[in-house]
Amino acid sequence: MTAADVSASASSAKDGQLTIFVTVGTTRFDSLVRAVVSQRFLRALARTFPPAPGQNSKHWIKLVVQYGTSPISDVLTAMDAASVDAGSEIVPEPGLRIVNGRRVYQSGANIPGLDPGRTGTLPGMRIRTAANPMRQDDPRGTVDRMFDSIVQEAKAVAGTSSAATTASQQQNITVEAELDCGVELQLFAFSPDLKSYIESADVVISHAGSGTILDTLRVRPHPPALVVVPNTSLMDNHQVELAEALGNDGFLTVGSEDSLVKDVARAREATHAPFPDFDPARFTSLVDEVLLL
Structure with a gap:
């Protein structure tokens, strides 16, 4: 997002909109991603945190x-949980394709080798570029580049190409969905600076990466409530120990x-201990101790 978008997010939070930022870093x-975009989570979130009296009840989260x-x-x-509306740039046709057991959306039915014949449905949603400006040297639209990214993923799964370009294709894409349960949803892959998102949030849900944790706990004067979800699939489980x-x-x-909504409620109600600021003198002392061992 641009600085203006982040500023708008902060303003909306001050107006009573509950802002939750979910981040998995570069991992x-x-x-976790599937959990936070699922209907179960989104609707439970809206029920647990209803709009305040007199608050705009269209999208209060x-x-x-x-x-x-x-x-x-x-x-x-x-x-x-998304639904088709007049603003959608993607509609549920030609629909969902199952490619080697993986769900993939295609922009057209005539993509060789990628349609085993089983189809499903995909909820329509808005895709915009306002939050992540397109590269100036890329004249194509966001939807075209989104489809390019998805097709590349599908080809990689089918073994017909490499997925190495997928991340760069997703850099400038932001998906927006306005859900009827009261949630305004934005999704993006990467950003050069996540601190702005952290600072404008009321609650941060994060993987147990040390950098994100420290960036959140050291927000001043009032850090957002922090829910850390360790990735238990990692080999060494160091994230579990840190969290x-x-x-x-x-x-x-x-x-x-499995318990994210309850975890967010606990985090908002808890009085967390203030995290100490970085002390360069103490850090230098620790380095000296290690070097002298």
């Missing part, structure tokens, strides 16, 4: 999701994909 955390390297086709087809250690010290709330 792939499919289960703003959910911004940075989904990292999770496949955009999987992200889109997990959005079972539990900081959770036990009262700095954050440790959550899971």
Whole structure:
């Protein structure tokens, strides 16, 4: 998003809109991404945090999701709560294709080798570029580039090409959906600076990456409530250890994909301990101690 969009997000939060930022950094955390765009989570979120009296009840929750390297086709087809409206640039035709057991949306039916014949439906949604400006050297529209990205993923799954270009194709794409349950949803893959999103959020839901955790806990004067969901699929499970250690010290709330709405409620109600500011003198001392060992 541009600075203006982030500023608008902050303003909407001050006006009473609950802003939740979900981030997985530069990693792939499919289960968390699928959980936060699912109908179960979105509708439970709206029920748990209803609009305040007199508040605009159309979209009183703003959910911004940075989904990292999770496949955009999987992200889109997990959005079972979206609905088609007059502003949609993608409509549910030709529909969903199952490619080697994976759900992929295609822009046309005549893509060789990618349609085994089983079809489904994909909810329509708006795709805009306002939040992530298109590259000046790319004259094509956002929808075309979105489809390019999805088709490249499908070809990689089918073994007919490499998926190496997918991440760069997704850099300037933002998906927006306005859901009838009261949630305004934005999704993007990457951003050079996630701190602006963190600072404008009321709640941050994050993987247990140390950089994101520190960036959130060190927001001043009032850091957002932080829910950390460890990626238990990682080999060493170091994220579990880090999250539990900081959770036990009262700095954050440790959550899971299955209990996210309850975790957000706990985080908002809790009084978390203030996280200490970075102390360069202490850091230098620790380095000296290590070097002298």
